Amino acid sequence: MATLDSRTISRMMMAPAVFLLLVWMLVPLTMTFYFSFKKFLPLRGGDLGWVGFENYIRFVTSSSFWPSVQATLAIVGGVLLITVFFAILLALLLDQPMWGQGIVRILVIAPFFVMPTVSALVWKNMFMDPVNGLFAHLWKFFGLAPFEWLSQASLLSVTMIVSWQWLPFATLILLTAIQSLDREQLEAAEIDGASTLARFYHIILPHLGQAITIVILIQTIFLLSIFAEIFVTTQGSFGTKTLTYLIFQRVLESQNVGLGSAGGVYAIILANIVAIFLMRIVGKNLDK
């Protein structure tokens, strides 16, 4: 009886929190669906009634829809590739015993603490600016014309900025994973005649599989909705308009809430498609 009672009580005590979470999630979701079927122009007449699927059709047939999906996927994919690759290298490096290890590790994590808006502004003005940026000075030092990062290679620039922000997260997770590897396994492999490269490929990499999966899944969730970095650097121009940014433009710049909401529903669908693919490809690593 006691356990039954305490279970009922614990459910009751959890209820407010669960309720709050549900409301937090369900209200915006329902509102998005609600507005997506309406013609709603706040500054041009407000609610102009139901329009069925018109918003959905307009959003997809717009010339900026497919490029925005491509830009989103390009940034997510690019950032994932760069962060996972360099995070593995950095984790291997930081795992080596060295002087000042503690300080170096904190320094490596530091970028993660910088707000996205701030870091993007720092990159834009201090590194990539064609007049005053460090890169411009570097190019000039070698006698080259400064490269206009954000207009000439805008997608690459945004990917670089976002990668820089997410690299510490990936490094940290992979570093802890490497540290949990049984040293005797590496020694056994060494005696078994595996070269350094073979030890990495046959022992360390499989051991990291699960951690890499987690890094990819978590990063994808956050990267699909990056916004601040684009807002403060290119404002969505030069092919860096992601789906999130397109929705923002529809709602705030065109003042068309209905059209933006329909875009929001597409974003949910895209996120789910990506999630399903990811789970198929890497999810099997989690079962082990």
Added chain:
Amino acid sequence: MGHIVLEKVKKKFGDVTVIPPLDLEVEDGEFVVFVGPSGCGKSTLLRLIAGLEDVSSGVIRINGQDATSVPPAKRGLAMVFQSYALYPHMTVRKNISFPLRMAKMDKAEQERRVEQAAAVLNLTDYLDRRPGQLSGGQRQRVAIGRAIVREPAAFLFDEPLSNLDAALRVGMRLEISGLHKRLETTMIYVTHDQVEAMTMADKIVVLHDGKIEQVGSPLELYRAPCNLFVAGFIGSPKMNFIDGEKAEEFNAHTIGIRSEHLVPSPTEGLWKGQVGLSEHLGSDTFLHVHMEKHAEPITVRSGGEVDIHHGDTIYLTPDKGHIYRFDDHGLRVD
């Protein structure tokens, strides 16, 4: 061929000398056991031979060749670790064939050797499982299998049985001894368990604080320990040490007598004492006898169904031929 010679081998970690200069020779085909209490440097010594640690000075020769700076893989030795160190993401087959794949051996030959090792170790039914799905004893056998397929010059075992339960340990002890008889390859085996050392070794090396205390066959060490440490370490239960007046009667600083060389009697004998705890093992009973002026009880072996109880007065007579006499430096005098 597995003839290993250590000449003046020394190991320091920072300023701490773990192994002072040490000489040792392991003959081809011998089963050598390094035994000693934890922290005596026996595992470090094994890792030096394996090449996992670099020697601070001295020379290691394997089959006459200077192997001091040869990398572990090129020494032709195979090692079995305490944690087994199996590769968790590979099947048993892949685990066993790993060293062969690293050596880029011919596929058919790989397959033949794996099958052969699996047959020897009763692993044939488990070849496609992963280590996580195996019991402790099976994992141990996979680790041994991975060592066998390389056909090494010598096997190195680092406390391989300490993670197994008691019954399995006895079984694996016999299996490893049997393997040695069949393969006739040099084996070096590290353990802190003197029973493993006594039952398996051709030659025991007793280590203490990185120094070799004595080298010899199990019975040599049992019959003629050269000092107090070896005398106390080899043999179970531990040898009884008596000093003071009773030792002086034998012209020694300390005398040692094993529990099996004391004859208990309820009526007459050389030493008088009182029975404290007794351990009944069925076949034997070990009596803890408290004597005057002795803090440590004396352990005495007696028959399994002996009628002696806690608090009884008892007389002990040592077997004169089996009293070990030690001088004030702890060395045995004949």
